[in-house]
Amino acid sequence: MKRSDRRRRIESAFEHLRSSISAALGAAENAHQRVLDTCAEQEHALRIAQFGTARAEREPEQVTDDPADRHFQVALRRALAERDETFREWTEQGPPALQELVLGSSPGSASGEFGDWLGTIGDGDTAHPPELWRIGTATVPDAPRSSAFPAVVPALDFAHLRITTDEVPDTAEPLVQNLLLRLLSHFPPGQVRIHSWDVARLTGTLPDLHPLTSADLLTAHDPTQLGEMLDVLSDHVKRIHRHALLGEHTTVRELAAAQGKRSEPWRIAVLFGNGQPLREEQQQQLQRIARNGLACGIQLITVDLPMTVNSTFESITLIGENRARTSMTGPEAVVALDDPPSRGEAAKTCSKIAAEFESRRARVRTFDDLLPDELWQCHSRSELQAPVGFDEGEEVWVRLGDASPHTLIGGPSGSGKTNFLYGMLGAMAARYSPDELELYLLDFKEGVSFAQFTPGRRDPSWLPHAKLVGVNVNTDREFGLALLRFLADEMRRRADKAKEYEVTKLEELRAEDPEGRWPRIVAVIDEFQYLFADRDPVTAQATKLLEDVARRGRSQGIHLVLASQDVSGIEAFWGKPAIFEQFILRIALPKARRVLTEHNHAAMELPRWHAVVNHESGVKHGNEIARIPDATARDTFHQLQHQLWERRAAGSQPPRLFDGSNLPKLSSMADYRTLTTSAGTPRALLGQVIDVEGTAAAVRLSRSPGRNIAVIGSVREDTTSALGAAALSLSRQHEPGKIRFTIGALLDDVDAEARAVAEDLRGRGHEVDVVGLDEVSATLDGIAAGIAAGAAEVRHCVVLYAVDAAQTTLERKDPVTRACALDSLRTILKQGPESRVHVIGWWRSVQRVKNTLGMGPVDDIGAWVAFDVHGQELSTFAAGQPVNWSPRSRRGLFFDRSVHSRPEVVLPFDLGGAPPVPAQRTTELAAELWEEAGD
Numbered sequence: 001m002k003r004s005d006r007r008r009r010i011e012s013a014f015e016h017l018r019s020s021i022s023a024a025l026g027a028a029e030n031a032h033q034r035v036l037d038t039c040a041e042q043e044h045a046l047r048i049a050q051f052g053t054a055r056a057e058r059e060p061e062q063v064t065d066d067p068a069d070r071h072f073q074v075a076l077r078r079a080l081a082e083r084d085e086t087f088r089e090w091t092e093q094g095p096p097a098l099q100e101l102v103l104g105s106s107p108g109s110a111s112g113e114f115g116d117w118l119g120t121i122g123d124g125d126t127a128h129p130p131e132l133w134r135i136g137t138a139t140v141p142d143a144p145r146s147s148a149f150p151a152v153v154p155a156l157d158f159a160h161l162r163i164t165t166d167e168v169p170d171t172a173e174p175l176v177q178n179l180l181l182r183l184l185s186h187f188p189p190g191q192v193r194i195h196s197w198d199v200a201r202l203t204g205t206l207p208d209l210h211p212l213t214s215a216d217l218l219t220a221h222d223p224t225q226l227g228e229m230l231d232v233l234s235d236h237v238k239r240i241h242r243h244a245l246l247g248e249h250t251t252v253r254e255l256a257a258a259q260g261k262r263s264e265p266w267r268i269a270v271l272f273g274n275g276q277p278l279r280e281e282q283q284q285q286l287q288r289i290a291r292n293g294l295a296c297g298i299q300l301i302t303v304d305l306p307m308t309v310n311s312t313f314e315s316i317t318l319i320g321e322n323r324a325r326t327s328m329t330g331p332e333a334v335v336a337l338d339d340p341p342s343r344g345e346a347a348k349t350c351s352k353i354a355a356e357f358e359s360r361r362a363r364v365r366t367f368d369d370l371l372p373d374e375l376w377q378c379h380s381r382s383e384l385q386a387p388v389g390f391d392e393g394e395e396v397w398v399r400l401g402d403a404s405p406h407t408l409i410g411g412p413s414g415s416g417k418t419n420f421l422y423g424m425l426g427a428m429a430a431r432y433s434p435d436e437l438e439l440y441l442l443d444f445k446e447g448v449s450f451a452q453f454t455p456g457r458r459d460p461s462w463l464p465h466a467k468l469v470g471v472n473v474n475t476d477r478e479f480g481l482a483l484l485r486f487l488a489d490e491m492r493r494r495a496d497k498a499k500e501y502e503v504t505k506l507e508e509l510r511a512e513d514p515e516g517r518w519p520r521i522v523a524v525i526d527e528f529q530y531l532f533a534d535r536d537p538v539t540a541q542a543t544k545l546l547e548d549v550a551r552r553g554r555s556q557g558i559h560l561v562l563a564s565q566d567v568s569g570i571e572a573f574w575g576k577p578a579i580f581e582q583f584i585l586r587i588a589l590p591k592a593r594r595v596l597t598e599h600n601h602a603a604m605e606l607p608r609w610h611a612v613v614n615h616e617s618g619v620k621h622g623n624e625i626a627r628i629p630d631a632t633a634r635d636t637f638h639q640l641q642h643q644l645w646e647r648r649a650a651g652s653q654p655p656r657l658f659d660g661s662n663l664p665k666l667s668s669m670a671d672y673r674t675l676t677t678s679a680g681t682p683r684a685l686l687g688q689v690i691d692v693e694g695t696a697a698a699v700r701l702s703r704s705p706g707r708n709i710a711v712i713g714s715v716r717e718d719t720t721s722a723l724g725a726a727a728l729s730l731s732r733q734h735e736p737g738k739i740r741f742t743i744g745a746l747l748d749d750v751d752a753e754a755r756a757v758a759e760d761l762r763g764r765g766h767e768v769d770v771v772g773l774d775e776v777s778a779t780l781d782g783i784a785a786g787i788a789a790g791a792a793e794v795r796h797c798v799v800l801y802a803v804d805a806a807q808t809t810l811e812r813k814d815p816v817t818r819a820c821a822l823d824s825l826r827t828i829l830k831q832g833p834e835s836r837v838h839v840i841g842w843w844r845s846v847q848r849v850k851n852t853l854g855m856g857p858v859d860d861i862g863a864w865v866a867f868d869v870h871g872q873e874l875s876t877f878a879a880g881q882p883v884n885w886s887p888r889s890r891r892g893l894f895f896d897r898s899v900h901s902r903p904e905v906v907l908p909f910d911l912g913g914a915p916p917v918p919a920q921r922t923t924e925l926a927a928e929l930w931e932e933a934g935d
């Protein structure tokens with residue numbers, strides 16, 4: 001190869017190398033440049049992001065020294081595109097959607113223009129209040145298109161509000177005032193109450209709302225008295241928690257939604273501070289109110305008041321020129337607060353609200369105002385509640401439930417206790433159906449106050465909730481015992497049933513057994529002090545039973561309502577703290593003494609037809625004063641009763657009426673009417689026992705020794721009633737021919753009664769012999785001889801009217817045999833029952849029964865009923881036990897040694913026929929007995 005060739009090739013190789021190197025170097029430089037560009041753009045992007053895209057666009061010189069710089073322009077364009085993309089959905093749909101939402105959920109004054117509602121009185125539904133309330137118009141300045149949307153904040157039950165200013169709290173005033181005007185104008189006057197406190201000003205806070213103070217809708221608290229305002233709010237929280245929120249509802253709002261009506265107004269407390277925290281204890285109290293208040297409808301609005309509780313607060317920060325940021329709209333949105341209406345307009349609105357509230361408050365409320373719009377809509381699972389009166393037009397309610405199980409009502413005669421009871425029972429009966437509430441009503445006072453709840457001759461309606469009505473029972477304290485015993489039994493039945501479901505309370509039992517019928521029971525005893533009238537076994541038993549029912553009834557849905565006009569009656573109660581303490585609800589009518597606690601004299605100052613309603617055992621702070629409407633006038637309770645009666649369930653039975661001034665009619669007694677010939681051992685009915693069911697006093701006439709009946713006493717009407725009832729009831733249990741009657745009419749005075757019964761029995765087809773004084777000895781001898789010969793074929797009842805009147809006749813001895821008919825009678829008494837022969841005899845005194853029986857034991861008289869006989873005389877016939885009994889008119893004492901441990905009180909029957917003769921002894925007999933007593 002030539003030298004020159006080689007060189008050329010080498011040079012060309014170098015050339016290639018050079019150009020390759022320079023190409024490589026150029027590429028690196030380009031890449032370097034690109035990296036530098038990207039870097040510059042990203043630096044700008046970072047600064048733009050830090051500064052805010054919108055601001056960077058507005059004020060580029062704040063972001064870069066050279067706004068025209070290519071890299072900055074690229075970064076800004078990219079940021080704007082990204083922002084537009086991000087906001088696109090909101091820009092297109094956000095503001096109009098929000099607008100629509102607010103319009104729908106916050107109607108009327110909650111979000112409308114002032115001009116549309118200012119000055120009109122609200123009628124908003126308190127059971128379903130709007131959640132959000134307008135304060136202004138918001139925009140997002142940094143949005144690509146800054147559309148406005150309504151700015152709203154939650155109020156009332158939903159959140160507290162914390163407002164922060166630039167340390168000039170007054171600047172928050174128009175905002176607060178506007179919001180309050182919206183709230184006040186939305187609901188009927190009185191539903192929103194305002195408390196205000198301003199650390200810096202004595203008066204003049206919220207000046208346009210000032211007219212509300214005259215109606216107590218706004219209470220302006222003194223700057224030095226924050227404690228007083230906090231105490232008022234705390235008391236409301238406590239009271240509402242203790243009483244209104246006992247059942248399944250944990251907030252007043254839920255309760256209102258369930259009941260369709262709010263029972264407590266909203267209370268809004270506005271506190272203007274100065275940026276300084278409160279004193280420690282006030283801070284804590286305020287925080288407690290903040291935590292618990294919303295559930296009770298208490299909302300706080302604080303202005304420049306540092307607080308450490310955050311959770312339930314929404315915040316508004318004023319940023320000058322009527323603009324604010326809120327926690328609802330976030331830091332990007334700026335709210336232009338609504339301009340307030342003119343001062344004149346706002347004040348006029350408040351005056352109008354105050355005047356309307358005053359006029360509603362002054363309106364006389366009637367019994368009808370106690371009634372719900374719809375009948376029988378409430379359930380009594382956790383308690384019973386009903387309004388009983390009005391405080392300045394607002395309802396005052398009573399509650400019977402676990403927290404306040406029983407009520408004590410006091411007031412002197414004529415103060416309106418009966419009327420109060422009518423109002424309360426009416427308001428409850430209208431709310432709860434008979435499946436939710438049963439009433440047992442007892443009035444010891446003379447008169448017939450509860451009789452209206454039972455069907456009468458002129459009005460057939462009855463109160464379908466009433467199961468038992470007792471009137472004129474002032475001498476029959478046993479009826480009170482019977483009611484208490486019935487309640488104690490029912491309580492046990494409920495407790496046993498609850499145990500089956502492994503629960504303890506009625507509320508839980510109802511949850512476990514939803515199909516079961518477990519109404520709450522309200523038992524009213526008017527003039528209950530009669531129960532404790534004497535130092536006797538009735539008082540002792542009543543005390544024991546009342547203690548049991550009062551203590552354990554609470555969890556079984558059994559509520560006592562005891563009323564008394566008698567101070568000593570109530571005082572006697574004070575001595576029984578175990579009972580008294582259970583009567584947490586106290587109702588004091590004007591001038592009632594001893595119902596409330598010793599230092600609570602509210603009842604003394606009450607005007608007529610008012611009551612103190614106190615759910616705190618009578619302590620002062622529990623006082624609620626209520627005006628009680630007239631519930632006994634025409635067209636009040638009675639009209640309601642008619643409506644309720646018409647709604648009664650098919651087959652609903654009228655309440656049982658126990659009227660102490662009337663005797664039960666034998667022919668209408670269930671125990672008599674249901675007697676049939678197919679029943680087993682026949683039962684002789686003698687009268688009616690004092691119990692809740694109205695059971696008959698009955699003696700079984702079995703074939704065993706002693707199954708004879710003595711009717712003892714000198715009052716003819718009562719004793720002949722017992723004999724007649726026994727005979728007639730036995731006749732109903734036998735086909736004709738299956739029983740025989742021998743009737744001894746041994747006293748002229750009762751001949752007519754004896755013969756009337758005989759006629760009645762014959763009319764029913766039975767064989768009846770009537771014997772007088774002249775035939776009685778032979779008849780008894782014959783019967784005794786028959787027994788000696790063997791048992792009778794059919795039952796034989798020997799009904800003797802005034803056995804003792806025949807004593808001399810019966811004692812007359814046969815000159816030959818020396819036997820007398822008295823011996824025959826003794827034989828019949830002793831041996832008869834086993835042979836189907838029973839004596840049902842009337843003796844006019846205990847001594848005279850003993851004369852008949854002779855020296856022998858009294859066992860041959862297995863059962864007896866005694867009228868006008870003192871207890872101590874009867875103890876021999878009651879297995880030797882002391883008998884505590886003072887005779888009373890038209891009442892007897894009944895004892896059957898085969899079933900009773902102690903005698904019980906009975907009412908003789910009204911057998912129908914001739915009207916009863918006034919109860920009196922025959923003068924002739926009175927003289928005889930007087931002589932005997934002298935002997």
Ligand SMILES: Nc1ncnc2c1ncn2[C@@H]1O[C@H](COP(=O)(O)OP(=O)(O)OP(=O)(O)O)[C@@H](O)[C@H]1O
Binds near residue numbers: 412416565633
């Ligand atoms: N709130 C009331 N508004 C109007 N009249 C009433 C009111 N309360 C009671 N009255 C009337 O007062 C009278 C006495 O009332 P009520 O019978 O209720 O009193 P009381 O305390 O039960 O008296 P007593 O124990 O003597 O029966 C009745 O005529 C009744 O109509």
